[in-house]
Amino acid sequence: MEDQNNNNNNNNKNPSKKDIPKIGPKLQNNKQCNKKVQNSALTYLSTSKMEQEEILKEKKLQKAKKNLKLGFASGQISCESQTDKENFMEDNKQEIAFYEEQSNIMEENEDDSFYNEEDNQQIAKNFTNDKIRDRQWKYNQVYGDYEDFNLLSQEVDLSNCLKNHKIPSILRSKMADWMIEVFGNYKQTSSDKTYFRAVGLLDLFFKKQTKKLVESDVHLFGIAAMFLATKQEDISHISLDDIVEKVGHNKFIEKKIREAEYEILKTVEMKIDFxxxxxxxxxxxxxxxxxxxxxxxxxxxxxxxxxxxxxxxxxxxxxxxxxxxxxxxxxxxxxxxxxxxxxxxxxxxxxxxxxxxxxxxxxxxxxxxxxxxxxxxxxxxxxxxxxxxxxxxxxxxxxxxxxx
Structure with missing residues (x-):
C-alpha cells in the first residue's frame, strides 16, 4: 500500500501533458500525426494554400474514380472496352473531380474499420478540434503574412530617444513606473495596451523632438502622453478633469495639458497608431x-x-x-x-x-x-x-x- 501511494505521489509530481504549452495549428509538429484520418486532417491544416489545393484535387479525383468503378460495375455507365473506360474517365475527370464540396471531402472517413471504438472517438475529437482551429488557419493564410509585413513596415525607431535632451535615464524610468500606478488605478477601463501606448508615445516624442527638453518637461509630457493613449485605446477614457486633478494633482491647468498634447501630435506628425x-x-x-x-x-x-x-x-x-x-x-x-x-x-x-x-x-x-x-x-x-x-x-x- 505504501509503495502504491509513493508511486501515486511521484506521478503527481511529474509534469502532465496539460503542463506543456501547445503549439498553434500553423506550427503543428508532424510527429503528432500518427493515425490515418488525424494525419490527413492535420496535414491539410498545416500545408500552404497551393499544397492544400493539390491535396483536395487528388482526394476528389480518387473519389470520382471510385464512383466511376461502382458505375461500371452496376451497369449505370457502359463502355465497349477498357480503353473507352479510360478515355471516359480522362475526358470527364475535371467535371467529376469537383462535384463535391470541400467540406464534405475533408469530413469523410474513408476507412476506419481497423480502429477500435476508443481510437475512433479520439480521432473524431482531434478532428473536431482541428475544424475549430481552421478559422484561425484561414486567417493566417489569407491575412497573416500581410499583417506581419504591415506591422514591421510601421515599426518606429525609439533608440537613443534621450540623446538630444537633458533628461537622465532614471527620470524616464520613474515616469514609466508612475504610469503603471496611474493606469493601475483605472484598471476597469484601461489595459496593458494603453500603458504601452503611453510609454511608446512619450519615447517617440523624445526621439523626434528637436528642441532640447529638460527634467521639468518629463512630468507634463508624460501626463499628455497618457491622456492621448487613453483616448486612443480605452473605450471609456480617463476624463480631462481626472487628468488634471487626480493624475496631475492640479500641477498643470487644462490649457497647459492641451498644449503639451498638441506638441506631441505635431512632433510625431499625428502618427500615434504605430x-x-x-x-x-x-x-x-x-x-x-x-x-x-x-x-x-x-x-x-x-x-x-x-x-x-x-x-x-x-x-x-x-x-x-x-x-x-x-x-x-x-x-x-x-x-x-x-x-x-x-x-x-x-x-x-x-x-x-x-x-x-x-x-x-x-x-x-x-x-x-x-x-x-x-x-x-x-x-x-x-x-x-x-x-x-x-x-x-x-x-x-x-x-x-x-x-x-
Missing part, C-alpha cells in the same frame, strides 16, 4: 500558441507581459527593435517556465527538453534568419536585466504592486 512592443507580443503569442487558453498559456502570457514592462524601464534596451524586444520577452519567459518545471520534477527531463527545444525552434521561425543573432543578443540582455531589475531600481515598486 505598433508597440505589446502589439508584437500578443501577435507572437497568438501565432505560436494559437487561441489556446489553458492555465499554462495564461501564465506564460502574464509573465511575458511582466518582463516586457520591466524592459520598458530601461531606455538602453530600446536600441533593439520593438518586435525583437517583444520576441525576447517571450523566449525568456519560456526559459524560466521550463526551468521551474524541471526543478519541480524528479523524473528524467528528456521529454521536457525535447518539448522546450521544439517550441524554441518554432519561436525562431517567427522572425527572419537575418535577425537571429540580434535576437540572441537581445535575449541575453533581457535575461540579465530581468534578474537584476530590483537591484537597479530598488525604489520602483509599482510594477510588482499593480501587475496582478
Amino acid at each position: 505598433p508597440t512592443t505589446h502589439t508584437y507580443l500578443t501577435r507572437y503569442l497568438y501565432k505560436i500558441f494559437s487561441s489556446e487558453t489553458n492555465q499554462t498559456i495564461l501564465q506564460l502570457t502574464h509573465f511575458s507581459l511582466y518582463i516586457l514592462k520591466q524592459c520598458v524601464h530601461d531606455d538602453k534596451l530600446l536600441e533593439y527593435k520593438s518586435h525583437i524586444l517583444a520576441f525576447s520577452a517571450i523566449v525568456v519567459s519560456l526559459k524560466v517556465y521550463f526551468s521551474n518545471l524541471k526543478g519541480d520534477s524528479i523524473s528524467p527531463y528528456n521529454d521536457l527538453i525535447q518539448q522546450e527545444v521544439s517550441i524554441m525552434e518554432k519561436m525562431f521561425e517567427l522572425i527572419c534568419q537575418s535577425e537571429h543573432q540580434n535576437a540572441q543578443d537581445c535575449i541575453k540582455r533581457v535575461n540579465n536585466f530581468v534578474f537584476s531589475f530590483n537591484e537597479r531600481y530598488p525604489e520602483l515598486k509599482n510594477l510588482e504592486k499593480f501587475h496582478n
